Amino acid sequence: MTVKEYNNAVDLYSDGIYRFAVKHLKNKMLADDVVQETFAKVWQKHENIEGAKVKSYLFTTAYTSILDVIKKENRSGDMENVDQQEMGSSHTPNFDIQGHLDDALNTLPEVQKSAVLLRDYEGYSYEEIADILELNASQVKVYIFRARKSLKAYLKRIDILV
Amino acid sequence: MITRENYELFYMDYLEGDLAPDLVKELEAFLVLHPDLKVEDDFLAPIQGEEIIYDKKDDLKFEALPAFEAMKKEDQIIAYHEGILTPAQEKEVLAWVKANSAQDKKEFEDYKKVYLTAPVLNYGNKKQLKRRGTIVMWPMLTAAAASVALLFFFNVDQSEGPTHAFYQPKTIDVNLPETTLTQEDEELPILSISTDNPLVADATDLKTLTKGKTKKEPKGTTQANPSGTSTDTITKVTTQIPIKNTTIPFEERNITPRTEISIPKETDLNPSRNVVANKGMQETKMEDILPPLMNYAVQKVSQKASISAVELKKEENKSLFKGKFNIKIGRLELSKK
Numbered sequence: 001m002t003v004k005e006y007n008n009a010v011d012l013y014s015d016g017i018y019r020f021a022v023k024h025l026k027n028k029m030l031a032d033d034v035v036q037e038t039f040a041k042v043w044q045k046h047e048n049i050e051g052a053k054v055k056s057y058l059f060t061t062a063y064t065s066i067l068d069v070i071k072k073e074n075r076s077g078d079m080e081n082v083d084q085q086e087m088g089s090s091h092t093p094n095f096d097i098q099g100h101l102d103d104a105l106n107t108l109p110e111v112q113k114s115a116v117l118l119r120d121y122e123g124y125s126y127e128e129i130a131d132i133l134e135l136n137a138s139q140v141k142v143y144i145f146r147a148r149k150s151l152k153a154y155l156k157r158i159d160i161l162v
Numbered sequence: 163m164i165t166r167e168n169y170e171l172f173y174m175d176y177l178e179g180d181l182a183p184d185l186v187k188e189l190e191a192f193l194v195l196h197p198d199l200k201v202e203d204d205f206l207a208p209i210q211g212e213e214i215i216y217d218k219k220d221d222l223k224f225e226a227l228p229a230f231e232a233m234k235k236e237d238q239i240i241a242y243h244e245g246i247l248t249p250a251q252e253k254e255v256l257a258w259v260k261a262n263s264a265q266d267k268k269e270f271e272d273y274k275k276v277y278l279t280a281p282v283l284n285y286g287n288k289k290q291l292k293r294r295g296t297i298v299m300w301p302m303l304t305a306a307a308a309s310v311a312l313l314f315f316f317n318v319d320q321s322e323g324p325t326h327a328f329y330q331p332k333t334i335d336v337n338l339p340e341t342t343l344t345q346e347d348e349e350l351p352i353l354s355i356s357t358d359n360p361l362v363a364d365a366t367d368l369k370t371l372t373k374g375k376t377k378k379e380p381k382g383t384t385q386a387n388p389s390g391t392s393t394d395t396i397t398k399v400t401t402q403i404p405i406k407n408t409t410i411p412f413e414e415r416n417i418t419p420r421t422e423i424s425i426p427k428e429t430d431l432n433p434s435r436n437v438v439a440n441k442g443m444q445e446t447k448m449e450d451i452l453p454p455l456m457n458y459a460v461q462k463v464s465q466k467a468s469i470s471a472v473e474l475k476k477e478e479n480k481s482l483f484k485g486k487f488n489i490k491i492g493r494l495e496l497s498k499k
Contacts, residue, residue: 003293010291018285032287039291101278120278126246138226141246145227148240151276 005051006043013055014039016122017062023105023117024066025073034069038062059122059132063114070110097155104154112147115140164192169199177201235266239273305494312489 001009017038021031038061042049049057105113114133118124126137126144133140164172164185172189175181181189193200227237230251235258241247242255259270477485488497 007292010288014285014288014291015283019280019283022283032285035285036287036291043293097275098279098281101276104276105278116278121280139224141227142224144244145237145240148243148273148276149236152272155276156272 001046001049001051001054003046005054006046009042009054009058010039013058017058019121020059020062020114020117021066023102023121024110024113025069026106030069030073034062034065037065041065056128056131059118060134063132066114067110100155100158101151104151107154108147108150111135112143112150115143116147116151119144164188166196166199169196173199173201236269239270242270243273243277309489309494309496 014035018031018035021034022028025031025034038058041061042054042058105116108116111133115129118129118132124132126140129135130137130140135143169189169192172181172185176186176189227233227241230238230241230247233241238247238251238255239259242252247255259267475489476487479485486498488495490496
């Protein structure tokens with residue numbers, strides 16, 4: 001990947017990586033750190049990365065970084081506070097279904113959450129998601145199906161879907 | 163005999179069921195006599211393990227989704243919304259939904275709502291992430307520095323004596339007669355002359371002084387010599403003047419002008435082996451003739467930039483400023499035609 005391709009990747013994918021990180025971490029500062037770290041890692045290896053595969057590589061790197069942050073923050077017990085301080089979603093009533101879906105998303109296991117985010121936000125196929133999350137396509141399919149059921153059950157539980 | 167002092171040994175075996183029958187009777191009789199030593203029954207009850215159930219077994223299990231025909235209706239609806247069905251399968255799902263109860267229709271609609279819409283979330287620090295391509299300038303700069311150094315180094319009469327002399331302070335007696343200075347001598351530009359002696363007016367005066375021609379009288383202290391020799395009367399002051407370019411009489415020249423300098427690529431960069439090869443001349447060690455800065459620059463260019471050679475060609479018997487020359491350092495080329 002050339003410097004130009006790398007800089008294009010920044011323009012094209014940094015928003016997506018940032019969104020992916022924000023949705024996982026519920027903290028814009030932590031998400032910013034993940035984006036910086038992700039692109040720094042990709043830059044270190046940019047000469048060995050094909051331009052066509054940079055998006056997948058970026059999301060894989062971001063996903064790993066996100067999991068690291070989650071583990072670290074869970075250990076320090078900061079994630080719960082972050083949840084409330086940064087995003088305000090826990091106590092702010094959501095009157096639109098997307099807001100409730102965001103809350104529902106946070107109840108999913110990380111792997112299902114990632115699969116759904118990559119599917120819905122980035123439009124990845126099962127194979128591409130499998131590549132990013134280091135699973136196989138069948139697993140991804142199962143995770144997404146389970147996630148859909150969980151999301152629907154959550155919305156039903158809070159009477160959004162009557 | 164069982165006593166208060168040793169009863170525990172027997173009691174432990176008794177509780178474990180390992181006590182001999184005759185001792186069992188004796189112990190039981192002992193405990194009747196000493197009821198305070200008897201262990202409470204609830205203490206002896208076996209500890210019941212707390213039942214802890216992991217309720218996420220289903221999440222750990224992996225079962226690939228079956229083919230469409232074998233799928234539950236709920237999974238078929240999800241598959242429909244996921245867009246992974248063939249047109250025929252989609253029609254089948256729609257037909258099923260249409261034909262069934264309102265509850266099934268609602269389920270179909272509910273699953274349509276569990277898809278996230280990407281929020282507009284722009285990352286604001288993109289500029290910090292971008293990188294610039296690195297242009298390695300230093301080889302070119304080093305080459306240019308070396309070229310300039312070479313230019314100044316060769317801007318002397320090549321016939322002069324020890325080459326390091328022009329950066330050694332040179333003592334001349336300005337009061338010497340100029341019998342050795344004739345018009346045959348080659349005139350070279352004076353690059354720098356410095357003096358601390360206030361009696362020596364300026365470089366122009368010194369230049370004319372060395373030429374043996376009509377001289378501008380510095381401060382009116384000199385007069386013409388009819389014999390053509392120096393009549394300089396600047397009084398008896400010996401001045402320390404570092405002179406880079408001056409005229410050396412032919413009589414004093416005993417070195418054939420340098421015509422070409424070439425340092426092949428494979429030349430060992432060890433200064434002691436850097437040699438200037440003069441055609442038809444003795445070899446001179448590089449460090450003897452190169453100023454330290456130039457020597458350093460030449461080494462840097464050759465060593466770091468992997469430049470093949472430093473090559474200098476100049477017109478015979480001419481200084482660089484007068485004759486044609488061509489300096490090549492790698493791809494950098496300076497020439498005067």
